[in-house]
Amino acid sequence: MELSQGTKKLLEQYQLWYQELQPKEAEAVLSVDEVAASVASFYEKIRGVVDWREEHLLRKTAIERIFKRRVLFAGDQKDFAEAFLQELIRGGHLPNKRVPVSMVETVQVIVNKYVFLHDHVESKDQKDIKDWILTIGACKIEEIFSNPRRERALIECMSQDMATRVFLRKKDEAELSDEDRKLHIEIAVQRALFKLDEATISLHLLEKFYPQWHEQPIEARKRIEKLLHDAVGERFYQVIERLDTPYLLLGDLMTLNPNDFSRLALVSAEFEETLKKAYYARLKKLEGRMGRAAFFSTVSVFLSKVLIALSLEVPFDKYVVHEFNLKATALSIAIPPLFLLFLVLTVTSSSEENLQKVLLEIMKITYETERKDRHEVAFPKRKKKGLVSFIVKTVYLATFFVSFGAVAWGLIKLQFTLPSILIFLFFFSLVAFAGTKIRQRSRELMILEQKEGFLSGLFDFFTLPIVQTGKWFSGKLARYNVLVVMLNVLIEAPFQVFVEFIEQLRNFWKEKKEEIH
Template identity: 30%
Template sequence: MNASQPIIRLLEAYWRQPDQAPAHPQEPKVKVQMTISRLAFVYEKIRNVIDYKDEHLIRKNAIERMLKRRLYTEDKKRHFGLLLVEELIRAGYLPNNMLPERVIGELDIIIEKYLRTLLAVAPNRLTKQRRAAVNWILSICATEIEHKLVPQTKQDALVEGMYAVLRKDVDLANDISDPTERDVQVYIAIHRALIKSDWPIIRYHLLNFYLPGWLESDPRAIEYFTQNFNVLKDVIERQVNHPLGDRLFRFVKRFSVLFVILGDLLEKHGQNFQFLIHDQEEFEREIRIACAVRYKKANIRLRRS
């Protein structure tokens, strides 16, 4: 891949607005009655104050909690996607009367493939192995659902851009002889350092890397996963628990601030960024402003922790 291609995609990701195409004005949208939502909203806000994380992680973790609760308390085949979206709206994680109803069907397809895998690899037995499989599968399912509801186009493009720049220049990665494994470890380190991806998000991306067609719900990929679950899980966990992982993360983290600020400037200036970089004085001033804003946010987060 040409190293400039991820950079071009990065610029395009920030120039396109918005991240998710808006629903057509005449298109049916998911609307819920909000009179009973206040308690759910307050409950989730309290959880989020106690457990401060970035917005996408908070929403993903909420989805995972809801999936687990509904998995054990309701008919898994009935309106799972709709009930999940309604609960997310009531809890304030999604806007009301904005999400097109067609997304519900897409969520049902996503949930169905994970439930199929779950039933195949972890039948209804209350064992330690089943609980571990449930947690592993549903955490990845929650990540895919969150990406479907709120696409991470800009964040993913930022990761790809940093990966394209650093891929060949991470000396620590040279200690890994296999080139694919080396690239995967650099990619994981960038995800963790740049956009604070947690392990379920990392596993989600690794699953899509090792199993082409899974994201598209290809029946062949689903069948392969159900039949080779333990093999794929072991491959992914070897990457997650790689002995050089933490060292690479600490190394990459030193450079991540540069791309964080780049993302902030792209977000602020959009297509005008291409003109900004040609005015060195103004460009440096905007960098200082972006750094000050980030510093202020970090102080607020520190006081809240």
């Protein structure tokens, strides 16, 4: 069977990516002192527990944080890039003695561009737009070190395919232009395939559809923000997220050896066996990633709960109400992380039926076959006012009070004080939201529709208000995380000065040792 045009085009890009990976002529590289790097790397690991992020966002988050701090505190930007890259290397975000010195100039050009935009933009929301510009700049810098050719190619391949398969319902077609439909599909594909955050997706959209955005950054941002937060985008994502597994596995096979893919695809038995191996390899990685996510989330929640218990709950119980209950305190610390573990460990990541469905879909994508499967998206209904709407909202509100009321009643029976109950409910909602997100991620290989039984449906019905509350709290914490702000301003800046001092001191010592003959 002949390869489809989409597969051929994708394969060409993977072959180019593979060529770019081949060793080049030896050139000078950046290096940092190993002792200073060990100190800085230890700090980054500690910070990773306090300000935990998903693995695929770790380096991008570090680049953004360090970039913004250095722009804030640095005076002259001329030698910005070299010190910036050295800090990333010391923190373990880039490999030591592997980053070419030529990268300094490349990064400096990007820094100059975005710092200039940052310094000269004028807007009513001055602080907000300036922060956004630096965030986009950080994404651009991160992209230099990830060689995005294959990711961009896979996004393009799936987006073009989905544009011929995912549509609004006939009665809703007038609600959205075909251009915006394709834009929403591309955004959904980026979220589904690589779990890209809003900033990275914004950069991709700006470069592809608004190449002159730097001339009118405020207007470009408004357009992008409108697309990213449009309710219909979530509807497209729900459909596309379930269809991305075949593309991921196709990309995995091409990554292994793009020059051998054409031959492999023509030998059906070998091709299918290799696909199965790729599927189980990705499943193993997924389970490992979810395990680490569960561990770090649990540790983060546990440490935060212990800190609050020792600083607020215990002193209040002992010195205000004079009713300290060790059992209640122990339960308030133990239950949230245990509940999180329960949510994470009780999810199914794969099945034999799912594997067979994935293999079938890969065959459809790889070869020139007529695919007639069409997926329809319902346009979000406008909020209606009336008796039915009032009843639905009333039922949801009642569920909210029942869910939180039942938990609070149980805590009262366990002799929790009022402050302890409020703090527990706060943490419990955060944990419910975090656990739900991890459960969703753990199903990323599933393309079969999830079947819900009566008990799981009932559980979701009563936990939804708690999860929604946790989502709201999570958004506020991400914006006003006092501990992270303290780390950035009071600890990180002077700490990095100390690390740089260690490196300079050791370099001085080495020079003096070399002078001894």
